[in-house]
Amino acid sequence: MQHIDLIVQGTLVPMQGKDILEDGAIAIHQGIIKALGPSAAIMATYSAQTTLAAQDSFVLPGFVNGHTHVGMSFLRGVADDAQDLQSWLQDYIFPLEKKFLSEDFVYWSTTLACYEMIQSGVTTFADMYFFEYAAAQAVAHAGMRAILGETIFIMRDLVYAQEFCNALKGYSPLITAAVAPHSLYSCDAQTLMQAHDFSHTHDVPFIIHVAEQKNEILTLRKKTGLSPSEYMQSLVLLSPRVIIAHGVHFSDADLAIVGKSGASIIYNPTSNMKLGSGIARVKSMQEHGIAVGLGTDGTASNNALDAFAEMKTGALLQDLCVEDYCKPLTPFEVVKLATIDGARALKMDHKIGSLQVGKAADMIIMNRQDFAQLPSYDVYSQIVYASKSTDVQTVIIDGKIVMHKRRMVTLFDKVAQLRERIAHYQKAIKNI
Numbered sequence: 001m002q003h004i005d006l007i008v009q010g011t012l013v014p015m016q017g018k019d020i021l022e023d024g025a026i027a028i029h030q031g032i033i034k035a036l037g038p039s040a041a042i043m044a045t046y047s048a049q050t051t052l053a054a055q056d057s058f059v060l061p062g063f064v065n066g067h068t069h070v071g072m073s074f075l076r077g078v079a080d081d082a083q084d085l086q087s088w089l090q091d092y093i094f095p096l097e098k099k100f101l102s103e104d105f106v107y108w109s110t111t112l113a114c115y116e117m118i119q120s121g122v123t124t125f126a127d128m129y130f131f132e133y134a135a136a137q138a139v140a141h142a143g144m145r146a147i148l149g150e151t152i153f154i155m156r157d158l159v160y161a162q163e164f165c166n167a168l169k170g171y172s173p174l175i176t177a178a179v180a181p182h183s184l185y186s187c188d189a190q191t192l193m194q195a196h197d198f199s200h201t202h203d204v205p206f207i208i209h210v211a212e213q214k215n216e217i218l219t220l221r222k223k224t225g226l227s228p229s230e231y232m233q234s235l236v237l238l239s240p241r242v243i244i245a246h247g248v249h250f251s252d253a254d255l256a257i258v259g260k261s262g263a264s265i266i267y268n269p270t271s272n273m274k275l276g277s278g279i280a281r282v283k284s285m286q287e288h289g290i291a292v293g294l295g296t297d298g299t300a301s302n303n304a305l306d307a308f309a310e311m312k313t314g315a316l317l318q319d320l321c322v323e324d325y326c327k328p329l330t331p332f333e334v335v336k337l338a339t340i341d342g343a344r345a346l347k348m349d350h351k352i353g354s355l356q357v358g359k360a361a362d363m364i365i366m367n368r369q370d371f372a373q374l375p376s377y378d379v380y381s382q383i384v385y386a387s388k389s390t391d392v393q394t395v396i397i398d399g400k401i402v403m404h405k406r407r408m409v410t411l412f413d414k415v416a417q418l419r420e421r422i423a424h425y426q427k428a429i430k431n432i
């Protein structure tokens with residue numbers, strides 16, 4: 001009998017293929033999945049410090065939120081009258097950020113975001129915001145896995161982002177620093193090229209918003225005569241390190257260029273609907289060989305960081321497509337977007353995204369017998385269309401239990417102070 005840290009029993013939904021395993025178990029030791037298989041076989045081989053017997057539940061890989069802005073959580077609901085992305089940015093977000101952004105704001109906003117994401121089963125996310133060093137402290141305390149991209153508008157920001165990437169080396173095995181130029185329209189060519197050079201030399205991800213709204217395409221064409229992907233190609237900004245948020249208005253030619261480059265795209269359905277951006281063509285992206293993940297975007301344009309809400313909205317939005325503009329996704333394909341495909345999009349699929357021996361023990365235990373989920377004829381349809389974030393019971397990241405039976409373990413000590421900071425900023429923002 002081998003003694004290990006943790007055993008999780010339940011119906012395994014490994015996301016390695018479509019197959020599920022009823023009455024399965026997973027053996028976890030030192031943060032890694034050591035074995036998985038029929039419960040009887042695992043229990044006969046291993047004994048553990050802790051056994052989570054969740055036979056009436058699904059065990060899934062933790063969800064991957066491929067694009068968000070965790071430091072903006074205190075701006076939830078501040079811009080709901082905005083008509084489009086430009087009004088959202090110029091009339092609401094930029095002025096508030098100018099007034100309130102600080103390390104304290106980002107630290108506590110990130111703590112709120114981590115709390116909300118863990119409660120909906122997210123174990124990994126890719127972020128893009130400011131004061132990411134403060135975010136890193138909050139993320140480390142929450143015990144989450146993340147790529148943290150320092151946002152860049154001008155050259156001075158790039159210097160700061162480079163310092164941040166260097167400072168974060170060795171900070172936490174769960175946190176990867178990144179450079180994150182805001183967009184093609186808000187950064188000059190020199191800054192974009194140098195940011196990509198840095199990402200190449202230091203092997204860090206490069207996160208950027210591209211082709212989010214139609215206007216952006218028209219303006220770029222007027223200025224340069226190029227489409228977004230042609231412009232990126234001309235500046236040598238496309239490589240496997242690049243994670244593109246949105247890509248809503250990419251043409252087939254754009255998708256072919258992105259597909260060849262190895263860059264990935266994150267689909268943010270709620271944010272795209274809320275800001276009137278349009279519908280990303282997920283299937284076409286995939287047909288061009290692009291790894292596509294699912295993202296919530298930030299709370300100021302969503303207004304939630306809820307993996308289940310995003311899966312359902314993401315599926316429904318593709319259903320709305322007419323003629324051959326885009327194609328519906330099956331529930332299995334949608335769960336893939338939120339797990340293994342999301343991991344591929346972040347270039348982390350060697351480590352996370354599926355329940356597989358040798359991968360990190362990032363997983364969730366969720367209800368499968370709640371009345372609102374029943375009857376169930378297909379596991380994936382049950383997860384995408386009939387389940388909610390409140391069905392997530394327990395969350396494990398890197399082999400550590402961060403939420404158990406909906407009680408927060410890692411962030412429990414921050415709750416009182418978090419409430420106080422929310423009240424403080426809410427009052428200050430209301431009063432301007």
Ligand SMILES: [Zn+2]
Pocket residue numbers: 067068069209245297298
């Ligand atoms: Zn965004």
